[in-house]
Amino acid sequence: MFNIFKKKPVQGEQNNAPETQPAAPQAPAESASTPDSDIATPPPAGAESRASWRDRLGGSALARSFGGLFKRQAEIDPDLLDEIETALLTSDMGVAATEAVVADLRRAIERKEAEDTGALLERLRGLLVGMLRPVAQPLNVDAGPKPFVILTVGVNGVGKTTTIGKLARRFADERKQVMLAAGDTFRAAAVAQLQQWGERNQVPVVAQGQGADSASVIFSALQAAKARGGDLLIADTAGRLHTQGGLMDELSKVVRVMKKLDAEAPHEVLLVIDGTTGQNAVNQVRQFSRAVQVTGLVVTKLDGTAKGGVVFALAREFGLPIRYVGLGEKVHDLRVFDPDAFVDALLPHTLSR
Template sequence: MIGFFRRKKPKNSPDAGPAPLSTEEIAAAFPRAPAEALREATDATPPTGGSGAAPPPPESPPSPPPMEEKEPETAAPAPAGKPGWRDRLRRTSAALGLGGLFSRNPRLDDDLLDEIETALLTADVGVPATSALVEDLRKRMKAREFADANALLKALRADLVALLQPVAKPLVIDAGAKPFVVLTVGVNGVGKTTTIGKLARRFKEDGHQLMLAAGDTFRAAAVAQLQTWGERNGVPVIAQGQDADAASVAFDALQAAKARGFDVLIADTAGRLHTQQGLMAELGKIRRVLAKLDETAPHEVLMVIDGTTGQNALSQLRQFHAAVGVTGLVVTKLDGTAKGGVVFALAREFGIPIRYAGIGEQLEDLRVFDAESFVDALLPEALGG
């Protein structure tokens, strides 16, 4: 049929193929059905399946592949071309303002300590942690332990690292728990679903077989977003749609993960304010439902905290911890205007492990939290640094 509509190519024509007929010529050839003839003659793929069969629909374009870089599980110098902690937290360091205190070669006196105290309080480090840090420096300064301001700066860096070191504990997947269930919680807008997508990529690159549960059933967009992450990472997603019972989604996902022998199940939950008692109680229900299938599940309750929240993060964690027993933290958005001080306040008051830090929007910017790398990014190593 296609050959009927082809003209003979002129002998001297440089074209590789025959010239197509015009719409008028096709209509003249098929006066009864010009539209069908036009589609048949201009379609690059001949129709199949007999007369009148419609050509198969074009395949959907594949989703763009995610970034291929893999983040190491332990702190290490950033590879060439990959931004390090200091590069990513440049704005946070400027907001914290401690580096500027030492760049002026200040005198070693009480005025310097007062400025440090003000900077720490302004940066949301909190009164208890700030008082402990400054008093330690004051005692050591009076004991003439510091020869100059440079020595005091090194002492402050060491004290900050010591405050964070006990909570810098990476998440370890227990191979004996199959699947290892991670329940993610947090208030609205902290980046829970995006964090899950990045975690899924990390776990898969580590060789784990995993599944996601779309438990944020309050927002249809959240389910679709998680499904998109699943497609990008090649990870199955269990979902029931908007307004479904979140505990039911978690239960079905755990059943499926067990049946298929998966290593890890990451369950999303709806964002909720810590003051909404009914929604907080729902988290407890999800935990109880999971325990019906595995009395040890969830094995990790991972709370995502927005680093720009400030001291309000303490209230959030206090309420979520009381409701579901938070076992690990992810602090996100530290690359923006966050002052970063809330990390120290969280560490001092709760001592809950900080598993990851979000220091950018790229996949590799969800970093395993490292105390020294974090403090190094916030403070200069020496005067003028």
């Protein structure tokens, strides 16, 4: 039996978890510290300004490295390029992207196009922004049919369900009729967690108990969204390791089943990547793209221990649109990707003289 609720979660769903699991928390597990006031209050004007990005990313390893590198005399010393190369490599940018950046900087120095550290910093800023601008493509759900179907995929622990909750709030704030599908029927309490997000955002959720067939849940959700004339359906799926062939095959099944109702569905396949995983993120994109046609990326947890460089590696390796990045736990900390603000937050504003 499928359940759809508008304001109250369905009673008894959380009891499908094994008895050893604790009762579902009152807030979504991945954002348990977020108070209700943060859920209910929209961000103030200018909340997505570059200053706010700097506040969130300024403590990252890459930002700290660059801050230290460029706090020196104005002249370029022989070791500076080597130190920049080390900083980029240790930030998870990857060898190919790092070599391309350093080679360009070296040519600029040789051609007298960057004669001091200030000019070199601006050259570096331009290179990094230029690498990211082609993939800064916001998701436009108004461009497709109704309901626009977003299928979210990713490995365990990347913040996928929380990302869905934040997306639901963003679109609900835009006065769109949103529905969620609790397709993660494998993880204990995942259904209850998504229902709690639905309750907070006043968004209906189509759900069944743990262990149900994920494709069947999402199929029923798409039927319901079509019947209601909804604008948007966001479907959760079970987190899985990209090396698990059987589970990856299930994703392909979900897509096939959806196409029985809508030949173009899903209209967006969002792969959620944990920004702290480093170069392993490249393998995840490669493997998930083989199972389903990934059309966009969400990079989460960039405000914590993430080094930031993996964003550049993904952009160079795949050229997939980076739709959103996660800069914190609050509901409005899921930001539309802004390459200028991102790079600006990583590099020093001014140089010490």
